[in-house]
Amino acid sequence: MIVETQHIELFSQNSKLELESGQILGPIQVAYETYGQLNSAKDNVILITHALSGDAHAAGKHSESDKKTGWWDLLIGPGKAFDTNKYYIISTNALGGCMGTTGPSSINPETNEPYGLTFPMFTIGDMVTLQKHLMDHLGITKLLAVAGGSMGGMQALKWAVKYPEFVQAVIPIATTTKLSAQSIAFDAVGRNAILRDENFNGGKYYQKNIYPSSGLAIARMVGHITYLSEEAMHEKFGRRLQNADDYSYDFESEFSVETYLDYQGGRFVDRFDANTYLYFTKAMDYFDLARSFDSLADALNQTQSQFLIISFDSDWLFPPNQSQDLVNALIQSGKDVSYCNIHCPYGHDSFLLESKVQGALISGFLEQVYKKHESGNAIEKSLPSPTTSDDKKSGSIFEGERIDHRQIERLIKPNSTVLDLGCGDGELMQHLQNHKNIHGMGVTLQEQDVVGSCQRGVNVVQFDLDEYLWHFGGQSYDYAVLSQTLQVVRRPEFVLKEMLRIGRQVIVSFPNFAYWSYRIQILFSGRAPIGKALPHTWFDKESVNYLSIKDFEEFVESRLNAHIIERIPLLSRSGKQRSFMPNLFADEAIFVISQQKRT
Numbered sequence: 001m002i003v004e005t006q007h008i009e010l011f012s013q014n015s016k017l018e019l020e021s022g023q024i025l026g027p028i029q030v031a032y033e034t035y036g037q038l039n040s041a042k043d044n045v046i047l048i049t050h051a052l053s054g055d056a057h058a059a060g061k062h063s064e065s066d067k068k069t070g071w072w073d074l075l076i077g078p079g080k081a082f083d084t085n086k087y088y089i090i091s092t093n094a095l096g097g098c099m100g101t102t103g104p105s106s107i108n109p110e111t112n113e114p115y116g117l118t119f120p121m122f123t124i125g126d127m128v129t130l131q132k133h134l135m136d137h138l139g140i141t142k143l144l145a146v147a148g149g150s151m152g153g154m155q156a157l158k159w160a161v162k163y164p165e166f167v168q169a170v171i172p173i174a175t176t177t178k179l180s181a182q183s184i185a186f187d188a189v190g191r192n193a194i195l196r197d198e199n200f201n202g203g204k205y206y207q208k209n210i211y212p213s214s215g216l217a218i219a220r221m222v223g224h225i226t227y228l229s230e231e232a233m234h235e236k237f238g239r240r241l242q243n244a245d246d247y248s249y250d251f252e253s254e255f256s257v258e259t260y261l262d263y264q265g266g267r268f269v270d271r272f273d274a275n276t277y278l279y280f281t282k283a284m285d286y287f288d289l290a291r292s293f294d295s296l297a298d299a300l301n302q303t304q305s306q307f308l309i310i311s312f313d314s315d316w317l318f319p320p321n322q323s324q325d326l327v328n329a330l331i332q333s334g335k336d337v338s339y340c341n342i343h344c345p346y347g348h349d350s351f352l353l354e355s356k357v358q359g360a361l362i363s364g365f366l367e368q369v370y371k372k373h374e375s376g377n378a379i380e381k382s383l384p385s386p387t388t389s390d391d392k393k394s395g396s397i398f399e400g401e402r403i404d405h406r407q408i409e410r411l412i413k414p415n416s417t418v419l420d421l422g423c424g425d426g427e428l429m430q431h432l433q434n435h436k437n438i439h440g441m442g443v444t445l446q447e448q449d450v451v452g453s454c455q456r457g458v459n460v461v462q463f464d465l466d467e468y469l470w471h472f473g474g475q476s477y478d479y480a481v482l483s484q485t486l487q488v489v490r491r492p493e494f495v496l497k498e499m500l501r502i503g504r505q506v507i508v509s510f511p512n513f514a515y516w517s518y519r520i521q522i523l524f525s526g527r528a529p530i531g532k533a534l535p536h537t538w539f540d541k542e543s544v545n546y547l548s549i550k551d552f553e554e555f556v557e558s559r560l561n562a563h564i565i566e567r568i569p570l571l572s573r574s575g576k577q578r579s580f581m582p583n584l585f586a587d588e589a590i591f592v593i594s595q596q597k598r599t
Contacts, residue, residue, distance in 0.1 A: 044144055047092070047145070050091070055097060055100070072352065114207075116204050149175065172309055197274075307338070312351065339461040412432060425453060567589065
């Protein structure tokens, strides 16, 4: 894909951009690239925002002879996550950059010399304001999505808060709503290395054409360490020596990891401006999405976007718990959010290097967002007649499998809210959305299930049921569902009590360990039973809670102090109810329980 960097001038000497610092700037040159085709409705636009060391060149090559593609070429292009066959992608160089957008290395029209440190201080919010003016100039009235990693993720989040009606979806990756003290400290070390370089000259090194190369290289080396994980560094370098079999007993770089950092620092100096590094890191330090609000949830309350939050388990610069705090705030604000913490060994750099899971998540999410946009958020849903447990030709997508799903579908009223714990790949939630117009969210622990749910258009978060249910508000859902999952949760009492707190009604399905066939297997084989409703061997799961219908009934009354609203014992082969001696003749059961008695 051959692309061209374009430039446009915004603002002027007489009409400048007012920055959050109170200073003004203009004119401003903006560098940007586009990929794909803008459709006639101009509603397929995705804005890509870059990280600290990025630029407008996110994908493709500038010529056939280019050896290196854009920094996110892994995900942007025909058939990729950001599919240029479907979407019109715009990537800009951020305000203050050194790759074509006005920054400290640009010429100040009032002095005809580079700005240097006279360049005004700016924020992540100012970057976003400039991007909005670019969209206005290009005639873009709404963005399908804004996506970016690290500092780019900060910009994406700021878009959602600052221009809520302009952005339909936001994809912040490996990012945070505010830097931790540790991250600010790393930035401070990098800036000090630059500021104390003997060639820095108060930021006026352009005039002497002697650059603070040593300081910038050290800053990059420090930063690059935070981008990698211990596992990745050990795998790539270990304690190997680069060019010798034994120690040299001096202070030259001799370990492989040292020479690698030397190389990264040197290469960075060749393409990046030291002053831009100072300004970008300071803008990141200043970033605090909730600063002008009472809380993070309050800041997010005004957003109108769908969110896909992605973190990586080996990222210690912006660790997963920072993304989870964002997810929790979005849930508290009642926003549509999906979240996945991807297992990947590459540390913070994972968002630039991992494509399999990340790509599937993004492509599935964007496809569903665009479908929702095309429908105008007002699909006329035809509600089918309620099915009965004996109706084997109902046309349900569950026909021939997951009999409990068919029954749960019958139990849930149209236009209600549903929280599906242990939602799997979102099949049940998708069906309820399409046929009963419910709104809700799934919770699962598996990456592949998050991907599957996103591809189905189901909001899903990757949380451990045994630990992370506290962020759902009391009585915040009409139904809390736990289908065929109770037998594998580690803390069943905790999970069920939380469900009773969260949902007005709780629906639970599980295999009945006391089914006659299972009893015979134990009696004659002396082994844990296996059947259609209980397909896993004892070692297939981390733990298996073998319980019966009688066990559950007693548990509800004695430990949960709840009420059984409805009991549906089933034979999974036929889907028929087994009212006679259900503890013996039903191999699975569905219960509806509540803290309130049936009215």
